[in-house]
Amino acid sequence: MGGDTHREGDGPPRRTLRPVPQRGRLVVLAGGRHRHSRVTPSGVRGQTGPMERTDRDRQRADDLWLAERLRATDHLDCLREEDFSRLDRDGHVYLDHTGAGLYPESLVRQHLEMLAGGVFGNPHSDNPTSRPASEMVEEAREAVLRFVGADPDTYECIFTPNATGAIRLVAEAFPFGADRPLVLSSDNHNSVNGIREHAHRAGAPVTYVPVLAPDLRLDQDRLLSALAGPPGLLALPAQSNYSGVQHPLPEVPDGWRVLWDAAAFAPTNPLHLDDRHVDFVSLSFYKVFGYPTGVGALIARRDALAELVRPWFAGGTIAIASVAAAGHRLVPGHAGFEDGTLDFLSLPAVRAGIEVMERIDINSVHDRVQVLTAWTLERMQDLRHANGSPLVQVLGPWEPVDRGATVAFVLVDPDGHELADRSVERMATTAGISLRTGCFCNPGAGETARDVSADDLRPFLAADTYEGRPVSLCEVDQVFRRHRDVGVSALRVSLGMSSNEADVRTWIDFLGGLLDRRADELDPPPPVPPPRPDGA
Structure with a gap:
């Protein structure tokens, strides 16, 4: 480390x-x-x-360091002016890129011009309107494989509604059994955690590999131990959507298949799949370039895809089906996994979005957010109350080593009391800052970071209501704050393609305004909203 x-x-x-x-x-x-x-x-x-x-000298040196490093990617400042001018025009500081990327305005204009300038029918035919739609689908497929660095002779690209849809295809079709286990990192999005339900139904052993506080990195000894048994499916994120940790891919024993959730990783990092041993990779394109919002992909090795056994068939996936003979045969390869009609009018926007990323260079995005994250982390650690106690407690690594541009944290007042995250969120909203609160649909990382045990949570899982209200993360958080003065939720900021120096400086200035503020001086959190997904 x-x-x-x-x-x-x-x-x-x-x-x-x-x-x-x-x-x-x-x-x-x-x-x-x-x-x-x-x-x-x-x-x-x-x-x-x-x-x-002096502090002034140090700040001046930091400013020079930042300016020098950002100069190497100053074409992204031009991109900000040309394609994201609405941010500065409307006073937005967008720090929720892990929740969703922002779309370049030129991408939307290009897509609109394409739609207005052509006539496109369902691609499952060869008529004059269907043929160009079919060509656009395959052009998008080729662009995706190029973007992820995957040889089309080795990998298939299967279009899905989102990364969750990609994960579901693997979950429901993997041949789990008593001798085909599931191993997951405890740091996973809930869309990956849900695979365990399919494994349980098939009688497969399910093992979670923990992450270790405070950096929330995988316990490598436990991982090796979990992989020592019969081969099955290992599922882990390329980058945590909670802490930003980038977990290394282990060298798995023969027979194991690896599902790599790249939804949080792909927006700011090259994937280079030809250089990695992964069998299944999940993506959501709105996370990468903001638009369209209803398209994802499963990138799968052809040999691994051939092992999956689909539990059903649908329109678009079959070569032949019979009612009289009560049988069917799936189309080989990607088509056998693309249920129904693809969102074929959105797929040209995926290709155009990838072309944007190729023009600006994903490596430049990576380098820029690394610099901005390093500067932000240092400034956040510099923030101390008059009594010397820190304002910020990062949940995950402070060092920008094997970590992305996603930072989870809590804020603490001079007396050590946590500032309620939803109160801080409301203040940030007033200041035009978009951030996120909750456990970010990643309970395992959150439970370790916030020291929450199974015994703590069982009463909430066993009840439909708590104190007369439907149980959600908000109720759990309120109860924890009442009984132990710390919550279970957290705050998160994340950077991306359109982030710039002004964004992170505004963020640090906002945090500076909370120095020496006591928790009871802040406005109380807003009323608990109706139950809603704790997502992104």
């Missing part, structure tokens, strides 16, 4: 953050260099002692 962050293929060396025990702050040197120096700012060498630099 420690050491330089630069690895082959990652671009230029990036800032390395180190916790320093003397003052608990992060020390950063330009180019990934680091040393133990109590208040040395980024890019400036200094020694502890009477000659240490």
